[in-house]
Amino acid sequence: MYDIIDYRRCRKCGGAGIILSYDHIDNGRCWDCHGTGKVRVYGRKMGYAERAATEYKEREILLEQGYEESKKYVDENGEFDPYAALMAQI
Numbered sequence: 001m002y003d004i005i006d007y008r009r010c011r012k013c014g015g016a017g018i019i020l021s022y023d024h025i026d027n028g029r030c031w032d033c034h035g036t037g038k039v040r041v042y043g044r045k046m047g048y049a050e051r052a053a054t055e056y057k058e059r060e061i062l063l064e065q066g067y068e069e070s071k072k073y074v075d076e077n078g079e080f081d082p083y084a085a086l087m088a089q090i
Contacts, residue, residue: 005042005043008039010036012030015038017036
C-alpha cells in the first residue's frame with residue numbers, strides 16, 4: 001500500500017484549479033486536482049526497519065574507511081551525523 005508523501009502543482013491546470021477554455025463544462029473545474037490546484041504524490045514512506053538498515057549500512061561504510069576517520073562523523077550523542085559526512089565529501 002502506498003502513502004501520500006507529498007503534494008505537487010497540478011500539471012493539467014497549472015495549479016489554478018480551473019481551465020478557462022472549458023468553463024462551459026463544470027464551470028471549468030479541473031478534474032485532475034478537483035479544483036484545488038494540487039495533486040497527491042504517492043510513494044512508500046521509509047519504515048523503522050528500513051531506516052535502521054540504512055543507518056547500519058552508513059555506519060558500516062564509515063567503519064570500512066577506518067575507525068579514526070569515522071569518529072569525525074559522530075555527534076556528541078554517539079550517533080552518526082549524515083550531514084557532517086556529506087559536507088566532508090564536498
